[in-house]
Amino acid sequence: MNNLEIDIEKENEKENEKEKEMKIEEVHTTKPDQRISSHSHLKGLGLDNNGEAILTESGFVGQTKAREAAGIVVELIKSKKMAGRGVLLAGAPGTGKTAIALAISHELGPKVPFCLMVGSEVYSSEVKKTEVLMENFRRSIGVRFKEVREVYEGEVTEITAEETENLYGGYGKQISQVVVGLQTARDSKQLRLGPGIFENIQKQKISVGDVIHIEVATGAVKRIGRSEKFIQDGQLEYDEFVPIPKGEVHKKKEIVQHLTLHDLDLANARPSGGKDIVSIVGDLLKPKKTEISEKLRIEVNKLVNKYIDQGVAELVPGVLFIDEVHMLDVECFAFLNRALESEFSPIVILATNRGVSKVRGTDALSPHGIPLDLLDRLLIIRTLSYTLSEISRIVLIRANVEGIKLDKESLAFLCKKAQATSLRFAILLLTPANIIASINGRDTVIVQDFQECGVLFYDAKSSAKLLSEQKDKFLD
Ligand SMILES: Nc1ncnc2c1ncn2[C@@H]1O[C@H](COP(=O)(O)OP(=O)(O)O)[C@@H](O)[C@H]1O
Numbered sequence: 001m002n003n004l005e006i007d008i009e010k011e012n013e014k015e016n017e018k019e020k021e022m023k024i025e026e027v028h029t030t031k032p033d034q035r036i037s038s039h040s041h042l043k044g045l046g047l048d049n050n051g052e053a054i055l056t057e058s059g060f061v062g063q064t065k066a067r068e069a070a071g072i073v074v075e076l077i078k079s080k081k082m083a084g085r086g087v088l089l090a091g092a093p094g095t096g097k098t099a100i101a102l103a104i105s106h107e108l109g110p111k112v113p114f115c116l117m118v119g120s121e122v123y124s125s126e127v128k129k130t131e132v133l134m135e136n137f138r139r140s141i142g143v144r145f146k147e148v149r150e151v152y153e154g155e156v157t158e159i160t161a162e163e164t165e166n167l168y169g170g171y172g173k174q175i176s177q178v179v180v181g182l183q184t185a186r187d188s189k190q191l192r193l194g195p196g197i198f199e200n201i202q203k204q205k206i207s208v209g210d211v212i213h214i215e216v217a218t219g220a221v222k223r224i225g226r227s228e229k230f231i232q233d234g235q236l237e238y239d240e241f242v243p244i245p246k247g248e249v250h251k252k253k254e255i256v257q258h259l260t261l262h263d264l265d266l267a268n269a270r271p272s273g274g275k276d277i278v279s280i281v282g283d284l285l286k287p288k289k290t291e292i293s294e295k296l297r298i299e300v301n302k303l304v305n306k307y308i309d310q311g312v313a314e315l316v317p318g319v320l321f322i323d324e325v326h327m328l329d330v331e332c333f334a335f336l337n338r339a340l341e342s343e344f345s346p347i348v349i350l351a352t353n354r355g356v357s358k359v360r361g362t363d364a365l366s367p368h369g370i371p372l373d374l375l376d377r378l379l380i381i382r383t384l385s386y387t388l389s390e391i392s393r394i395v396l397i398r399a400n401v402e403g404i405k406l407d408k409e410s411l412a413f414l415c416k417k418a419q420a421t422s423l424r425f426a427i428l429l430l431t432p433a434n435i436i437a438s439i440n441g442r443d444t445v446i447v448q449d450f451q452e453c454g455v456l457f458y459d460a461k462s463s464a465k466l467l468s469e470q471k472d473k474f475l476d
Pocket residue numbers: 038039040042059060061062063091092093094095096097098099100394423424427
């Protein structure tokens with residue numbers, strides 16, 4: 001076995017001095033987990049190879065024209081012909097606008113950023129309206145970094161920490177260095193690493209039998225997965241098994257990172273202080289929200305442009321989806337107009353259920369409550385109301401997903417209800433009705449359960465009716 005002694009940390013320091021330009025190394029993407037359960041039955045737009053909608057596919061029912069139009073939008077986005085333009089999904093509540101937007105995100109795959117926000121989100125008391133929009137704009141623009149880096153890669157054969165007495169005379173011992181053994185199909189090496197890297201190894205819970213790589217320049221450690229050798233042990237079902245790397249342990253490797261402009265803003269806004277006590281306490285005292293200044297964003301843009309010119313980075317315009325866009329006011333719309341013109345612009349998808357209505361913050365009436373100069377930039381996709389048989393199919397799909405059984409009469413009853421109120425409300429009733437059914441000792445929901453639900457819960461329309469009837473009893 002080669003007994004190489006490499007002090008990566010020292011190398012690391014030298015490197016750091018050379019290049020202290022921009023933080024990309026340890027940037028993790030800040031994409032929030034998106035789990036929108038009321039749309040979990042949708043897996044995509046359900047189009048065939050010619051882009052035509054298959055009547056019932058991927059959980060989608062009907063709404064064929066809108067789905068086909070959305071398919072074309074996906075193609076435009078993929079071929080990068082959409083940047084700086086927008087799409088408006090317009091239609092009555094519950095006609096599947098949000099569903100179509102999420103299906104577009106499915107079709108684009110995980111490597112194209114998709115950022116979802118609701119119009120009313122801009123009215124937070126802490127941050128300026130346009131700041132909220134700006135942040136979401138930058139979350140929707142991806143940067144793909146591709147670099148060839150020197151790495152050590154292999155299956156871990158040993159991790160031995162070497163301890164010394166604590167220099168400061170406290171209890172316990174200090175890790176002075178750690179020896180990590182790595183092997184590939186035909187090579188093996190032993191590395192001697194600094195304590196900083198050991199911390200990293202512990203944080204990622206790396207153990208013998210994992211496949212990892214360590215970057216020489218930065219000392220960054222990444223766990224790739226569990227070695228295939230251990231596949232039959234199967235203690236950890238969720239673990240990803242990977243083949244043992246071939247070739248040498250020490251090699252050049254192409255590393256691809258998908259980040260967004262917002263990730264880069266954040267990483268460069270945070271003070272890069274060390275891990276001493278003072279800065280840790282400082283971190284605790286500081287408000288969670290890091291301010292990102294306009295100046296910093298301009299700097300980040302410049303650097304990204306530089307990396308693009310060098311061929312290291314590539315821009316991936318993603319999608320910013322603003323649901324309930326009529327909640328935005330005239331100031332926000334002006335911002336949107338301007339931002340769409342800028343050099344880094346995502347594709348913007350808007351959704352609204354408004355007809356001709358007032359643009360917030362003005363007295364002007366405009367279609368969809370959106371100013372005309374913005375409307376001018378948008379392709380508009382209409383979603384149409386569903387027929388009774390479409391409703392019944394959607395309700396059945398949802399019932400299936402939630403593991404709820406309906407008998408024939410109760411299905412018909414619920415579909416009628418959906419037509420009278422909205423599809424969304426009808427879907428909402430499934431679970432409470434199921435609870436009532438199981439309280440009564442049944443595993444199938446019958447009409448009575450929905451009727452009981454109707455006594456307990458009001459839909460928007462009947463609630464509004466009640467309010468107007470009993471106006472004098474409520475506060476204004
Ligand atoms: N064509 C469809 N096929 C399957 N499910 C649908 C369809 N349209 C809407 N839904 C479901 O109906 C519910 C309401 O739709 P949603 O997209 O929220 O409506 P909107 O955003 O237009 O108000 C959601 O649970 C959605 O997943």
